[in-house]
Amino acid sequence: MSKIYVVGIGPGAYDQMTGKAIAALEKSDVIIGYTVYVDLVKEHFPEKEMMTTPMKREVERCVLAFDEAKKGKTVSMICSGDAGVYGMAGLMYEVGVNYPEVELEIVAGVTAATGGAAVLGAPLIHDFCLISLSDLLTPWEKIEKRLLGASQADFVICLYNPSSRKRHDYLEKACDLMMQYKSPETVCGIVANIAREGETAQVMTLKELRDTKVDMFTTVFVGNSQTKEINGKMVTPRGYRNV
Amino acid sequence: MSKIYVVGIGPGAYDQMTGKAIAALEKSDVIIGYTVYVDLVKEHFPEKEMMTTPMKREVERCVLAFDEAKKGKTVSMICSGDAGVYGMAGLMYEVGVNYPEVELEIVAGVTAATGGAAVLGAPLIHDFCLISLSDLLTPWEKIEKRLLGASQADFVICLYNPSSRKRHDYLEKACDLMMQYKSPETVCGIVANIAREGETAQVMTLKELRDTKVDMFTTVFVGNSQTKEINGKMVTPRGYRNV
Numbered sequence: 001m002s003k004i005y006v007v008g009i010g011p012g013a014y015d016q017m018t019g020k021a022i023a024a025l026e027k028s029d030v031i032i033g034y035t036v037y038v039d040l041v042k043e044h045f046p047e048k049e050m051m052t053t054p055m056k057r058e059v060e061r062c063v064l065a066f067d068e069a070k071k072g073k074t075v076s077m078i079c080s081g082d083a084g085v086y087g088m089a090g091l092m093y094e095v096g097v098n099y100p101e102v103e104l105e106i107v108a109g110v111t112a113a114t115g116g117a118a119v120l121g122a123p124l125i126h127d128f129c130l131i132s133l134s135d136l137l138t139p140w141e142k143i144e145k146r147l148l149g150a151s152q153a154d155f156v157i158c159l160y161n162p163s164s165r166k167r168h169d170y171l172e173k174a175c176d177l178m179m180q181y182k183s184p185e186t187v188c189g190i191v192a193n194i195a196r197e198g199e200t201a202q203v204m205t206l207k208e209l210r211d212t213k214v215d216m217f218t219t220v221f222v223g224n225s226q227t228k229e230i231n232g233k234m235v236t237p238r239g240y241r242n243v
Numbered sequence: 244m245s246k247i248y249v250v251g252i253g254p255g256a257y258d259q260m261t262g263k264a265i266a267a268l269e270k271s272d273v274i275i276g277y278t279v280y281v282d283l284v285k286e287h288f289p290e291k292e293m294m295t296t297p298m299k300r301e302v303e304r305c306v307l308a309f310d311e312a313k314k315g316k317t318v319s320m321i322c323s324g325d326a327g328v329y330g331m332a333g334l335m336y337e338v339g340v341n342y343p344e345v346e347l348e349i350v351a352g353v354t355a356a357t358g359g360a361a362v363l364g365a366p367l368i369h370d371f372c373l374i375s376l377s378d379l380l381t382p383w384e385k386i387e388k389r390l391l392g393a394s395q396a397d398f399v400i401c402l403y404n405p406s407s408r409k410r411h412d413y414l415e416k417a418c419d420l421m422m423q424y425k426s427p428e429t430v431c432g433i434v435a436n437i438a439r440e441g442e443t444a445q446v447m448t449l450k451e452l453r454d455t456k457v458d459m460f461t462t463v464f465v466g467n468s469q470t471k472e473i474n475g476k477m478v479t480p481r482g483y484r485n486v
Contacts, residue, residue, distance in 0.1 A: 018258065020256070093474075239380020
């Protein structure tokens with residue numbers, strides 16, 4: 001039976017891949033992914049065949065992977081972060097119904113929420129939500145409802161895809177929504193280029209975050225009512241009771 | 244300056260640790276953790292000094308780590324999954340204010356949400372929440388509010404600590420709350436002993452989950468309105484628009 005590994009390669013640096021992810025790539029004949037991710041791994045697997053498709057061509061990329069597997073090759077489909085968090089794992093199962101002879105194995109990785117958290121200090125720690133601000137596949141009304149629901153229930157919120165050329169004011173809109181329930185003084189943090197060249201991190205208030213420009217390589221963290229700044233780090237306590 | 248690494252060792256299997264986590268443990272003179280986690284790594288680092296403290300003695304464990312570091316040792320404090328997701332990273336910063344001469348570095352890992360998701364298929368994929376059902380440090384009213392808020396906003400929900408001897412009916416209570424907004428037919432999944440001996444996974448409906456007994460080594464996944472079962476796997480699509 002042909003096999004495809006759907007592999008989370010972590011935030012970027014080779015040393016943040018798991019041993020299992022490295023082993024999957026080593027066992028593969030061909031490594032397929034979005035150009036940027038293939039560029040992140042190719043120097044470590046110089047002998048492997050690499051195939052890329054551009055962004056927003058995800059279905060095509062899945063079909064390519066299954067077609068290669070049908071030829072008898074072992075394939076790794078790589079995703080940044082974790083394959084199952086805004087990654088390709090779901091679409092691979094959906095496209096896979098047409099390829100019952102191909103076996104899928106998902107290999108987990110460090111997603112930007114936890115990779116970025118490690119850079120900022122300890123912003124998550126307790127209950128949190130991931131919300132993508134991209135409305136490419138999700139209606140904005142649904143995103144709005146989630147921002148409000150998560151804020152009202154005092155979750156730490158981690159925002160993926162906080163901005164793009166077409167969505168330059170989405171973070172500002174999201175902050176205004178969260179401030180309906182969260183204090184403008186809520187401790188927040190941003191991390192850009194996690195575990196890649198040019199990694200930067202900054203801790204600020206929600207009010208300041210509202211007027212901060214971020215790009216698509218930035219992950220945003222919004223604290224809960226207990227989150228504090230300790231010596232420049234963003235830290236959420238474990239719970240609400242003093243022990 | 245003395246250094247402490249706060250290291251997420253992943254769900255359990257050695258091959259799910261990152262290269263950075265392994266390097267941190269290799270650089271350390273002493274590895275400190277809850278007994279169960281130290282048992283998971285000690286065969287791979289036979290030459291290292293290991294120190295353990297029991298569960299619920301977390302502050303004591305942090306003080307122990309800082310005291311060892313003050314002696315000039317390099318220390319790794321290990322956590323299962325990710326150090327910043329219901330892990331020790333936050334408490335280490337809090338205790339660390341008394342030890343300004345000790346530097347902390349957080350090393351991210353694969354948390355149960357993503358490690359378990361890889362076993363079930365692709366349950367998360369899009370926006371999701373992590374909620375712990377343990378009311379040891381969080382009032383139940385707060386947990387209830389989060390279960391309701393997350394369900395109403397149609398998040399995929401991943402439950403940590405779904406049960407314990409004292410809280411045997413909490414999952415049942417949580418399911419009843421989620422069913423105020425989620426259909427009883429919502430696709431759910433459970434994974435026990437992720438990446439450890441005796442790993443098992445099961446896909447079921449929310450109504451069935453309500454009457455399922457789970458233990459403290461189980462992670463629970465509750466789908467959103469789009470989540471489906473595909474050939475025994477739990478799969479959430481990327482968004483709400485067909486593309």
